[in-house]
Ligand SMILES: Nc1ncnc2c1ncn2[C@@H]1O[C@H](COP(=O)(O)OP(=O)(O)OP(=O)(O)O)[C@@H](O)[C@H]1O
């Protein structure tokens with residue numbers, strides 16, 4: 684067993700109007716190191732919930748989530764946060780950048796919070812912005828960047844702690860198709876050249892087709908799985 688992420692009989696319920704709403708209904712799922720895979724499914728099928736579970740943002744109602752073989756239910760909140768910070772990067776549809784900070788500041792922020800000295804975090808943020816193709820946009824605020832550029836800043840920020848897994852929730856959902864394509868190519872490059880593992884949630888069949896493996900989820904269950912390359 685060398686999956687980087689694995690779930691067994693993963694169930695998630697939310698408390699809704701005083702009764703449980705079962706959103707994930709027993710998901711068995713594994714991601715191998717270095718994979719570039721997609722999760723597709725209708726709105727409300729539980730994709731984001733699943734991503735939050737495998738990213739250790741939330742805990743299952745029952746069943747297991749293993750990250751690098753560690754059952755996250757055995758970890759304290761602190762240890763869980765440490766594991767998440769070390770292993771997992773998140774990228775979202777709406778970029779989630781801080782409007783009053785420039786690109787460099789946004790990428791530096793997680794390091795500032797972690798107490799990394801200013802000089803060091805500047806250097807690391809600058810390297811990462813170069814890596815995502817924004818070497819000439821350091822002092823632009825989000826409102827002064829295109830959608831694709833904002834997503835690149837968010838990608839650089841997600842790479843700060845050198846995570847092994849990147850979890851992407853509709854990361855092209857707010858971009859036109861050409862820009863979305865460019866972002867997908869950047870993700871693929873990070874996968875190929877740095878060996879990062881990607882789990883990409885998407886509505887868009889064109890995006891899903893760019894990955895190596897496709898998992899379909901419907902109503903909280905995996906209903907199909909297909910290897911694409
Ligand atoms: N915190 C919560 N409390 C109660 N219900 C929730 C909560 N989060 C999600 N849900 C419900 O769980 C179901 C799955 O939500 P989820 O966000 O995982 O869907 P999704 O597949 O990501 O949909 P979309 O494609 O629209 O983003 C939805 O019916 C939603 O209303």
Ligand SMILES: [Mg+2]
Pocket residue numbers: 730731732852
């Ligand atoms: Mg969602």
